[in-house]
Amino acid sequence: MKILIIEDEAYAVKRLKNLIFSLEPTWELVQVCDEIESSIKWLNSNQQPDLIFMDIQLADGFSFEIFKQVKIISKVIFTTAFDNYAIEAFRHNGLDYLLKPIEKELLQESITRFKKTQNQNTLNPKNTDPISIQFETLSKLITPKQSDYKKRFLTKSGDSLNFIDIENIAYFLSESSYSFVVSKNGNQYILDDTLDTIEKQLNPEIFFRVNRKQIITTNSINSIKSYFNNRLILTLTPKIKDDTIVSRTKVKEFKMWLDQ
Numbered sequence: 369m370k371i372l373i374i375e376d377e378a379y380a381v382k383r384l385k386n387l388i389f390s391l392e393p394t395w396e397l398v399q400v401c402d403e404i405e406s407s408i409k410w411l412n413s414n415q416q417p418d419l420i421f422m423d424i425q426l427a428d429g430f431s432f433e434i435f436k437q438v439k440i441i442s443k444v445i446f447t448t449a450f451d452n453y454a455i456e457a458f459r460h461n462g463l464d465y466l467l468k469p470i471e472k473e474l475l476q477e478s479i480t481r482f483k484k485t486q487n488q489n490t491l492n493p494k495n496t497d498p499i500s501i502q503f504e505t506l507s508k509l510i511t512p513k514q515s516d517y518k519k520r521f522l523t524k525s526g527d528s529l530n531f532i533d534i535e536n537i538a539y540f541l542s543e544s545s546y547s548f549v550v551s552k553n554g555n556q557y558i559l560d561d562t563l564d565t566i567e568k569q570l571n572p573e574i575f576f577r578v579n580r581k582q583i584i585t586t587n588s589i590n591s592i593k594s595y596f597n598n599r600l601i602l603t604l605t606p607k608i609k610d611d612t613i614v615s616r617t618k619v620k621e622f623k624m625w626l627d628q
Contacts (some may be wrong), residue, residue: 369395372410374434375447376402376427376617377564377580380468384421384447387475403428403617411438419482421466424448425568427577428621443486445478449564468564502608518569521549523557532557534574538606540566540583552587554606576625578602578614586626 369392388395394570396470398417401407404426411434420442422431434440449468462477521529532551540563541548547559547566559566565576577583588604595601600614600622614622 369419370398371395372417372420372442373400373401374402374407374420374426374431375423377423380423380447384470387470387472388421388471388479391476391479402426404431404433407431407434408437411440416440416442416554418442418486419433420444427618443482445482449568484532516523517571521559521566523549523559525557534571538585538588539604539608540575541608542581550606550608572625576622578612578618578622580615581610581611582608584612 371388373384375384385397388397399410399414401410405428407426420440422444424446425430426447431446440453440502444464445472446465447468448465454548464481465477466474489606500583518534520533521537523530523532527535532549536553538550538552538554540559541550541556542563547561547563548556549559561569563577563583567575570583575583575585584602584604588606588607589602591603593601593603595613597616598619599616600619602612602614604612
């Protein structure tokens, strides 16, 4: 059985691979793609696998964009960290999904369903390309509306709770398993959510995730310079102790974000 993983987080790929091969040691991983562009290129140049594990939100956008340029004939199991309202969309449309962080028992259930339907078109027996038809509807359901973005974040400092408005945020950080929000005046507060969760709550016109550990705003950028291996290095305000590096895979999207 040949599988393809489309996922942009290295740790998520590693975890998924370990879980899959602990359940199905004879399966073959043919490729890992981390962007929409690279996924489209690979799918157009290679024979499609039996099964694709596809993250919904990649570094360069929603993976539904892949279906606009490639006719997917493989079975697809989506992986997602979205809230239940989006999950219901998958249930009603008959597509399979795994909610992150992926649990081994639920992965086993998805694999079992895949095996049962491997030779059947259970999504729509009268249509040989059902997923492509449904992805636009699902994309609309999952893509946040302007009004759905967070307006403020609840913070904590010791025993005290407070909040910070979006307009006063300079950037978000992840350090030592904690997430922080940093205000424009340099104050730093602990947040309960992971950076992955926080990213999905933010307006992408205002905020950009430059790497695994930082989400910034345009107002926080003091300077931009070319850096080793086709990356960019940023100077932020307020100052940050570690260098802010725009990862190579995000440079193109970052420039587009600045130029909107």
